[in-house]
Amino acid sequence: MLIRHAPIAREGILCGHTDAPARVEPGHVARVAAALDGVAEWACSPALRCQQTAKALLGCTPLSDARLWEQNFGAYDGKPYSALPDLGVLDNRALAAHRWDNGESFDDLCARVFPALKDHAKRAQALAAPVALVVHAGVVRAGIGLALGVQEAGLSFEIAPLSVTSLRVGPDGPISVMSANERYE
Numbered sequence: 001m002l003i004r005h006a007p008i009a010r011e012g013i014l015c016g017h018t019d020a021p022a023r024v025e026p027g028h029v030a031r032v033a034a035a036l037d038g039v040a041e042w043a044c045s046p047a048l049r050c051q052q053t054a055k056a057l058l059g060c061t062p063l064s065d066a067r068l069w070e071q072n073f074g075a076y077d078g079k080p081y082s083a084l085p086d087l088g089v090l091d092n093r094a095l096a097a098h099r100w101d102n103g104e105s106f107d108d109l110c111a112r113v114f115p116a117l118k119d120h121a122k123r124a125q126a127l128a129a130p131v132a133l134v135v136h137a138g139v140v141r142a143g144i145g146l147a148l149g150v151q152e153a154g155l156s157f158e159i160a161p162l163s164v165t166s167l168r169v170g171p172d173g174p175i176s177v178m179s180a181n182e183r184y185e
Helices: 026-034 048-058 092-097 106-127 137-148 151-156
Strands: 002-004 041-044 131-135 164-170 173-182
Touching: 002 137, 026 048, 041 048, 041 106, 048 131, 092 106, 092 151, 106 131, 106 137, 106 151, 106 164, 106 173, 131 137, 137 151, 137 164, 137 173
Parallel strands: 002 131, 041 131
Antiparallel strands: 002 164, 164 173
């Protein structure tokens, strides 16, 4: 189960590696937590927004996995959306390959995240129970792309804050998308 962190407290900025806090609303978090019954193990990105969300869902901060950080948008990380360059119309393959100045491409993110997702999937298999990861939209999209076998396909999915995406896992990692972007508002 991939859970996107709660909304960022400071709206309107591109947050990849910018460590912005989350705006955690107890009622919303409680509805998400109720839907996660049966989770055997938790992990999260080291980003503050993921740590805060995980603590609100779980009552404590779970194991942190540095491979689960959001895409690094380099020189544009932390900038207002209005200051971002216009990339024009790109298909998903071109968008996945686009590397931000001093940052990462979505392809780079996938190369970093896929081993982590496969490791956590193996853990779920060993436990014979769900594992929940509190992560970022880019990581969720990478997981969807991995399950679909076409990594850039994940870029076609909208991933809302505090949404849950469930992936079925096999011995080699995610193999199918059970649900995507489930919201509990």
